[in-house]
Amino acid sequence: MQASAQHEATPAAPVVNVEDVMQKVAEHKGCGTQGGSGKASCGSAAGQGDLPTEIWEKVKNHPCYSEEAHHHYARMHVAVAPACNIQCNYCNRKYDCANESRPGVVSEKLSPEQAAKKVLAVASTIPQMTVLGIAGPGDPLANPEKTFKTFELIAKTAPDIKLCLSTNGLALPDHVDTIAGFNVDHVTITINMVDPEIGAKIYPWVFWKHKRYTGVEAAKILTDRQLQGLEMLTERGILCKVNSVMIPGINDKHLVEVNKAVKSRGAFLHNIMPLISSPEHGTVFGLTGQRGPTAQELKALQDSCEGEMNMMRHCRQCRADAVGLLGEDRSAEFTTDKIMAMEVNYDLDRRKAYQAKVEEERLAKVAAKQEELSTLAGQNSDIKLLVAVATKGSGLINEHFGHAKEFQVYELSTAGAKFVGHRRVDLYCQGGYGEEESLETIIRAINDCHAVFVAKIGGCPKADLTKAGIEPVDQFAHEFIEKSAIAWFKSYLDKVTSGEIEHVVRGDAEIRQGALIAAA
């Protein structure tokens, strides 16, 4: 995207109007952003731009479909669908599904009635919870009765909550009309290949029409059904996100083909996720030593697909019973025992009032960014670098370094600040003291970043980060992320220009494996 932005603004004329350029890129891609958001992605637009109103209404407060929304709005999954109809080499059904849910975390199965109660309980406690998804732990459409019964109950009691589901696609064509009938706006299909030869290395079998198919034959059935289902959904105006698991050496290069295939069939957003394959999860890939991608490999693939369509980069590969903002998990507050004992008061007006406040906060954030971005106008530099941010949400630098469970990663250039991913880390601060080993883990996770923005940081980690070449930045505590990052970048460029510092390219970083366990 950066390349095309530079292409459209000729080198002879420095980038004077970033907003115009970004809008052009957005238009070229068939979707709009509010000018100058720094990213030309429907899934990430800060404002409506030239997105058709009906689509904007669907994505603007869906945390999984809008990067910008995920700072403010929460989602929940209910685990009503344990059965699956295919076998994936990255999934071990003795635990949870490693694809649509985080591995190694045991979820409680819920009945549709329990799920409906849970949704009301969560919606009353977390008013910014706007989306209910069914993502397993098996496949929602291999459990159609439980899935649709759940939707039916929730549509009745909490009509303002958006319904969505995530499927492997095998049974999808059989259920598209039912999905449309429940006004499900968003469907995610996991598509890891469009070539059955490659599929045979990912899927040992599928169960279809009362028969188990294996090998290339199985993968052929699966890919045909997935693409047919995708076409049927987009024909009906249902927004489709495609999830793909990046498996180095198996489908990494092939995912560019997948990207083209799903784009041409009308998919709205493509989410390329790193393979999770720790041996302790007992998956086929975990046991054969199949590695996942590095942070640089993942970003390079996402960048190369971005010219084709909108990429999702804020996916947390969450579990089938996750609750809260994407970077957090509050499911432990809502176990079946607790929700059954809860008195639930579903107050639609209160939810609306709260969400109106969220919108105000969000607009203030966008305005601050635009203002800061204008200070970059006239700057002309090829420097692009990454910074890590410790945040609790709301688009603010509001987390202590030692309390961060993850860092959000932004790419800075003269085009602005662009969200490009996140890195999960172990809790550095445990019981008030830092542990050297976890600090090393954090440094490995953000080793490709030039700076880390935090609300607060202790002296020791500060020194170690500086030694590792990562500048700890705490002067923007509790300010807006993008505004602060742009201000810092501007001063960085000034220092490079004046010769005070030399710009050095950073190395690769590690994607942490395993489950994010709620803070003890």
Next chain:
Amino acid sequence: MPLKIISSQCTSCSACEPECPNVAIYEKGGTFVINPKKCTECIGHFDTPQCAAVCPVENTCVIDNSVARYQAPA
């Protein structure tokens, strides 16, 4: 001569339950079990036993040799 489910391997995913043409499968004590009186190994319905074909854990829905094999009515 029915199939049985080895309960220590059952993930309780419930995939087998709706596939059984004889409605012989039900949940009991956290895992699924097959009622041997109802199981016909899917003979007369499908080429292979459906529970075994859909089960995500290999060798978990297996023939129970302790019970006499099913004889299709002549």
